[in-house]
Amino acid sequence: MGINGELFVMVLLVMLIIYGLYRRFNTWLDEPEKPAVPVDYDSYEPDGEAASLLTDTGYEIIHGKKRIPIEIQMDAQQLESRLFIDYFVRKDDELFAVKVARSRMPVExxxxxxxxxxxxxxxxxxxxxxxxxxxxxxxxxxxxKFTVDLE
Structure with missing residues (x-):
């Protein structure tokens, strides 16, 4: 291969790298950013059986009950709902949402x-x-812990 052949291969490789970076950047832009886990050490004093169970097993409660409003559009009808997370906790650099069992809504x-x-x-x-x-x-x-495989 002569100088022209080597130059062609180098230009082709550079173009492939630029194209790959462009695709990754566009994919990154299209993904919605998820919010950070709320932290509220100062204004929340955990109490109750669930909080005791968490702290006794080594979890640090970093936020109390969180209400997440949800707006739902169904056809021409506007609906509203909400999700509640009972606590946010941390242990060994892992963050968890906490749901406390309710007798009226048992989880199978x-x-x-x-x-x-x-x-x-x-x-x-x-x-x-x-x-x-x-x-x-x-x-x-x-x-x-859930692992979702999208491939």
């Missing part, structure tokens, strides 16, 4: 039951490692 502890009830809480925030599900009646704390 199966793959599909956990997915339908808890997956949304992990997906809401970018740094979330999983969801902790606490049943204060049974005195149990369960760590649920």
């Amino acid at each position: 502890l199966t793959g599909s039951g956990l997915r339908d009830s808890l997956l949304i809480y992990q997906l809401l925030y970018g740094d979330m490692s999983g969801v902790i599900y606490i049943d204060t009646d049974a005195g149990t704390l369960r760590v649920v």
Whole structure:
């Protein structure tokens, strides 16, 4: 291969690298940024059975109850709803949303039951490692981590 052949290969490689970087940048721009996990050490004093269970097992409560309003458009109808997260906690550099069991809304502890009830809480925030599900009646704390494979 002569000088012209080597130059052609180099230009082709540079063009491929530039194209790859351009594609990655556009993909990055199109992805919506997820909000950071709220932190509120100062104004929240954890109390109750669930908070005790969390702190006794080594979790640091970094935020109390969070209300997340949701606006829903269905055809021409405007609806409203909300999600509630009971706590945000940290342990070993991992962040978790916490849901406390409610007798009127039991979570079925199966793959599909956990997915339908808890997956949304992990997906809401970018740094979330999983969801902790606490049943204060049974005195149990369960760590649920979801891995979603989109390929």
